[in-house]
Amino acid sequence: MKKDTKIYIAGHRGMVGGAVWRVLEQEGYTNLLGRTSSELDLRSQKEVDAFFETEKPEVVIDAAARVGGILANNDYPYQFIMENMQIQNNLIDAANKSDVQKFIFLGSSCIYPKFAPQPLKEEYLLTDTLEPTNEWYAIAKITGVKACQAIRNQFGKDFVSLMPTNLYGTHDNFDLKTSHVLPAMIRKFHEAKNNGNTPVELWGSGTPMREFLFVDDMAKSVVFALENVLPEYLYNVGTGIDLTIKELAETIQAAVGHTGEIVWDSTKPDGTPRKLMDISKMHELGWKHQVELKEGIEKTYQWFLENIESFKQVKM
Secondary structure, X not given: OOOOOOEEEEOOOOHHHHHHHHHHHHOOOOOEEOOOOOOOOOOOHHHHHHHHHHHOOOEEEEOOOOOOOHHHHHHOHHHHHXXXXXXXHHHHHHHHHOOOOEEEEEOOHHHXXXXXXXXXXXXXXXXXXXXXXXXXXXXXXXXXXXXXXXXXXXXXXXXXXXXXXXXXXOOOOOOOOOOOHHHHHHHHHHHHHHOOOOOEEEEOOOOOEEOEEEHHHHHHHHHHHHHOOOOOOEEEEOOOOOEEHHHHHHXXXXXXXXXXXXXXXXXXXXXXXXXXXXXXXXXXHOOOOOOXXXXXXXXXXXXXXXXXXXXXXXXX
């Protein structure tokens, strides 16, 4: 991969796409291409086709998606399945038609069945039913994975899918209505600390187990996939280490400095009991995460503090 290869990063303003952009710049890549949603509506096939015809990117990294936690998935199922399919289908089809030779599709560990054996192996895809609380997003992402596999099989192009575990980090979304569990906890503990260390109420029982990957490590896995020809169509990306949601809460509480009580609302859903990724395939190829959870949470909280007033998701 040449440093001046024209690389289009879809979703470059998001947490993952932004991290990919930063890491590529750090690695010396000089011809990066991005468009905001107001400049290019990825849900429009006409706009996407015109963009590819004009710009002719050589590589596409698809980090664009409508994302959110259990609450957002539950409240907006149609948008989660339809908009994600529109975005990825337009990008994948345009890339194939314009002869893009390298396409990296980013998904989520939620594509795997709810009760699949642990840790999750790539071959468990489509072997059982999905977790109902995020099946709309999962189904959309599964179609993206299979579309890339179909292009790989039929046309012999280097289209590969990376499925990260739960991601977190700088530039995350801290809106309590649409955020994922880790940034939501950071905000809740911070606000409770500022309100005199009042109790923090969290959803569920605290017993489900989750794995978390710092977003810069995810970005480095994308660069790894960019610079190498990966022999298979689907790869898990994670740490291979998980912990209970209760342990996560206590780790975040300590990082924030909140000293009040944690109250668990067991009437709220827990989601999947466990989601640990088998990352042996990526390890065998030579990629491994670098940032451990405690360090990553501290970096994320520091960024949160520095950006409370300046980024739109947080209105304290």
